[in-house]
Amino acid sequence: MSRTEATEGRVVAAVRGEPARARLGWGVGLVAILAALPWFVGSYTLAVLIDAFIYAVFALSYNLLLGYTGILSLGHALFFGLGAYAIAIPVVRMGWPLGQAVLLGLGLSVAAALLLGSLGLRVRGVYFSMVTLAFAEIVHVLALKLSRFTGGEDGITRIPAPPWLADRTSFYYFALLVLVAVYLALKRLMSSPFGRSLVAIRENEARAAALGYNVFAHKLVCMVIAGVLATLSGMGNAMFFSYVSPGVLSVLTTIDVLLMTMVGGAGTLIGPVLGAGVVQVLDTVLSSVFRHWLLIFGLIYILIVLFLPKGIVGTTADWWARRRTPAPGTQAPGTHLPGTHASGMQGPGR
Numbered sequence: 001m002s003r004t005e006a007t008e009g010r011v012v013a014a015v016r017g018e019p020a021r022a023r024l025g026w027g028v029g030l031v032a033i034l035a036a037l038p039w040f041v042g043s044y045t046l047a048v049l050i051d052a053f054i055y056a057v058f059a060l061s062y063n064l065l066l067g068y069t070g071i072l073s074l075g076h077a078l079f080f081g082l083g084a085y086a087i088a089i090p091v092v093r094m095g096w097p098l099g100q101a102v103l104l105g106l107g108l109s110v111a112a113a114l115l116l117g118s119l120g121l122r123v124r125g126v127y128f129s130m131v132t133l134a135f136a137e138i139v140h141v142l143a144l145k146l147s148r149f150t151g152g153e154d155g156i157t158r159i160p161a162p163p164w165l166a167d168r169t170s171f172y173y174f175a176l177l178v179l180v181a182v183y184l185a186l187k188r189l190m191s192s193p194f195g196r197s198l199v200a201i202r203e204n205e206a207r208a209a210a211l212g213y214n215v216f217a218h219k220l221v222c223m224v225i226a227g228v229l230a231t232l233s234g235m236g237n238a239m240f241f242s243y244v245s246p247g248v249l250s251v252l253t254t255i256d257v258l259l260m261t262m263v264g265g266a267g268t269l270i271g272p273v274l275g276a277g278v279v280q281v282l283d284t285v286l287s288s289v290f291r292h293w294l295l296i297f298g299l300i301y302i303l304i305v306l307f308l309p310k311g312i313v314g315t316t317a318d319w320w321a322r323r324r325t326p327a328p329g330t331q332a333p334g335t336h337l338p339g340t341h342a343s344g345m346q347g348p349g350r
Helices: 003-039 043-069 077-093 098-120 126-145 168-190 193-203 205-210 215-241 251-264 270-289 293-307 311-324
Strands: none
Touching: 003 043, 003 168, 043 168, 043 193, 043 215, 043 251, 043 270, 077 098, 077 126, 077 215, 077 251, 098 126, 098 215, 126 251, 168 193, 168 215, 168 270, 193 205, 193 215, 205 215, 251 270, 251 293, 251 311, 270 293, 270 311, 293 311
């Protein structure tokens, strides 16, 4: 390799590394700001943020299916509700320790994901969506009918949280810590060969199968991971509100997380987190000001779909990429090769 080619490679690598370093700086700064918020905001604002953190984990789990694997599930609320009831029924009704209930919920989520995936993944597209919706609605009806255990429409109240999460500030930091940990874990997963295989399956399933990937196994593992994360968020929701009702299993819960994913930007990691924050804050603000706030929220969502078709993060990333991409026949700023000046004129020595 010539000296000029080596230098050019280093320059290009440096330019490509700039966005990564910038994203790291922005991420650390954002986490630092969120960590400092309890000193400046009230208890109500912390409650809204905790709810947003919980739903952000839920949205990240759904984005793993929709955004990175191309699986549209209409029954993802099954895992969210499973986590909530796995905490409520054993602890409140049966007197189990909280730790055992958590382990039971995680085990049930893995079993449910394996069962749903083994049956549903044999079909594709809208047929898979209908299978997941049917499973979730069956469990939803069971939660309504088995009132002896679930409380029926009244739900279950007085769900305890661990003593070290008794005050709202402690719960806030715990929810933030879990969100950051899940985000970093998924970031590592998607940069691994398994994560890149999921993206390949999303882009062209037939070609991925032709290249030797076990598409069914990859999708099944993806469903298990997404199900476990959704179950964890459901557990957090039940412990924070000390209440669970069959509504968490309804299709409306799945639509909520679908909305969060699409608003933020499917196929990105920060998108669902931002989408969960935007939806939860708009929900809180609009419902407290306007009587028909759902109509206003619907109009806002229509505007987002029209003007930000890839979500807030996806559309912004596309705009930034176009802005940084040099026009044909030109060089990117700051990538002048040795022996040339910034003006593009030939330097001395030729």
